[in-house]
Amino acid sequence: MTALCRLDRAVGMVLRAVPTACLAALFALLLVNVAARTLQFSGFAWFDEVVQGLFAxxxxxxxxxLWRERDHFQLDWLPGSLPPAQARLVRILICLLGIAFLVAMTWYGATLTLKARALTPILDLPTALFYVAIPLSGATMLAYSLADLSSLLFRSSPQKDPA
Incomplete structure (x- = not known):
């Protein structure tokens, strides 16, 4: 296994672990908050701030x-109904459009993160901690899109990695 494959596997594990941990934390917080309100406890003032950050x-x-594993929602009826050469061109065009979107998302997400000076009202956390998920995810998706484009341009068909 090459170093690049090991890096891809490690990135994949992190990309699955972070949302899973966030979902588990959101579930636990919601459970505790519902129990506290049921017991007539006024709730937690910081609850909304933590939920927003975890959700982001x-x-x-x-x-x-999902982008890394090509499991996001996609319609593939058009490339599937075209002859191979035309289908490949459509896939390249779709990939280029995705790259354009991801460049904009990453750029504006980074700009938003760098300009964010506000603090959350209760915990005094920088809101940039919530916003930084945008450019990090955008850059990750951009890297995988560029790899997909390379695969489309220089190989006969992109490979789906089951890892």
Missing amino acids: WMVFVGAAA
Whole structure:
């Protein structure tokens, strides 16, 4: 196994572990919050801040995990109904459009993160901690999209890695 394959596997494990941990933490927080409110406890003032941060990380890193494994929602009827040469061109065009979107997402996400100076009202956490999930996930998805484009341009068909 090459170093690049080992790195890809490690990235894949992290991309699956982070959203899973966020979901587990969200579930635990929700359970504790419901129990506290049921027992007439006023709740936790910091609850909303933590939920927003965990949800942002879960969504963006989860999207990157799906992107890496090519498991995100996609319609492939058009490339599937075309002859191989035309289907390949359509896949290249779709990949280029995805790359354009990811460049914009990563750029504006990084700009938002760098400009964020606000602190959360209760925990005094920098809001940039929540926003940084956007450019990190965007850069990860961009790297995998560039690899997919390379595969489309220089191989006969992209390989789906089951890892």
